[in-house]
Amino acid sequence: MSFGAWLDSLLYYCLLWSVASARAPTMVYFNAYATVDENTFYIQGGTDVTNSSITYNQFFSLDLTRSWNTSNPPWSEVITAAGGRMPARLKASFHSMSLSKDKKTLTFWDLYNTPPYGSNFHLDTNKWEDLSALPAQIPDRLKVLKAATDATTDRVYIPGGAPGNEMLAYDPFSKAFSVIAVPPGGTPLSWSTYTFAWNEVRRSFLYFGGYEMPGPSYFYEYAPAAAIPWTALTSSGSVPPQLSNSCMVSAYDGAKMIVFGGTVIGKIYGSLYILDVPTMTWSLGPSSQPRMAMSCSVSGDNFIVWGGVSWNESAKTVLLPATPVIYNMYSAQWKTNFISKQDTAPRLVPTTPPSSTGSGESGGGGTETGVVIGGTVTGPSGVENPVTAAPKSNNAAIIGGSASAGIVIVSIAVMVGVVVIRRRRNSRRRVSLPMEFWNI
Ligand SMILES: *[C@@H]1O[C@H](CO)[C@@H](O)[C@H](O)[C@H]1NC(C)=O
Ligand SMILES: *[C@@H]1O[C@H](CO)[C@@H](O)[C@H](O)[C@H]1NC(C)=O
Ligand SMILES: *[C@@H]1O[C@H](CO)[C@@H](O)[C@H](O)[C@H]1NC(C)=O
16 A cells, blocks of 8 residues: 555544544434444434434444443444445334344344335444345334344344234344234234343343233233243332333343333333343332433443433423433432443442432433323322332323323324324325324
């Protein structure tokens, strides 16, 4: 290489570095996200928080290998290899990202837009590779779905991703798709806005929430190799309500699962639920600002939240801080600094974090656990507790608290009807739903 060429490439990489280090992603909701080895948090796409008709193809990574504070998070833009391009279809929202077993490939899944689409991004080469065509979907079904990888077989599972709304499975070796039945007693009507994640302790997937239940429960285990793969899970403690648009991520190698944020019929939450997996007991941590459709990650003691949207009591969008929000699971507090695993002090009992029932400073300045949209206002002291009641009676309590049950159910039916009609009308176009819809 000549000195000139060397200088050119040096300048090129300096430029790339300065561009990358200077930029942070635009605040969005309903973007795709995944974390690789608790070292790198990836976010891609999403809908603009101030204008729901703007969708981005942004693709960023956040470095979790070193410590930082939330005023200066180390984002960098993921750059596609020379000669390649990010697929045009990834200017998208309502899609999701799965990670291969060898942790070298992120796979993007868009079953919301027509036709459904999948693409691999190889982290070792920074190259894109489209998947073969996904099974065609029935267009008037709302599909805000989450893909997750079986860490033993590398197969990817997407509840509601099959055309008839059963679960879709993808085998990366044969590149074949298959259809998996819904839980016994379930109807393949509409699984959407749930969360779904692999748990390393149980060696199975956990399915949580969503605005329509796939069966009698909203908390399931799916164990692909088991004789009876679906089980409605029994858990105790501060059992979360049936949240939609929340996130669920694994911590401490699957010893804990964290469920954060989301909505329940007309209310938006910033509640943090931590499931102790060996005992299947939930505890409720201190709340952060209510938000939904955000991205979540875990590295060491840190639970990281970025993006999403929120509303105030008059159903007006509340702008959330553009910086990540960090909950330290060990100190059980919302913090303004991320402490990398390398910088975490050694522990006498390193594998047992405390149960997170303590109080702490609130992330992002908010303290309310729940906010009613367009209904009765419940402040921090008057919050209807969504947690302690049994799921069924809890739903009833929330319904009863804001309006009569009949009116709420009818208005939900109308909203779902409107969306179905909209999707029928727009099934050929790539649509963005008004954010009011997500508030059910
Ligand atoms: C939202 O974005 C669309 C598309 O760019 C634009 O046409 C519209 O004017 C924007 N709306 C507002 C309120 O800014
Ligand atoms: C966060 O980092 C910035 C830049 O490195 C620094 O200026 C600021 O003082 C730090 N804030 C805290 C609270 O540590
Ligand atoms: C909600 O936000 C809007 C717009 O910022 C504001 O006008 C309104 O007063 C807020 N409502 C409440 C109850 O805070």
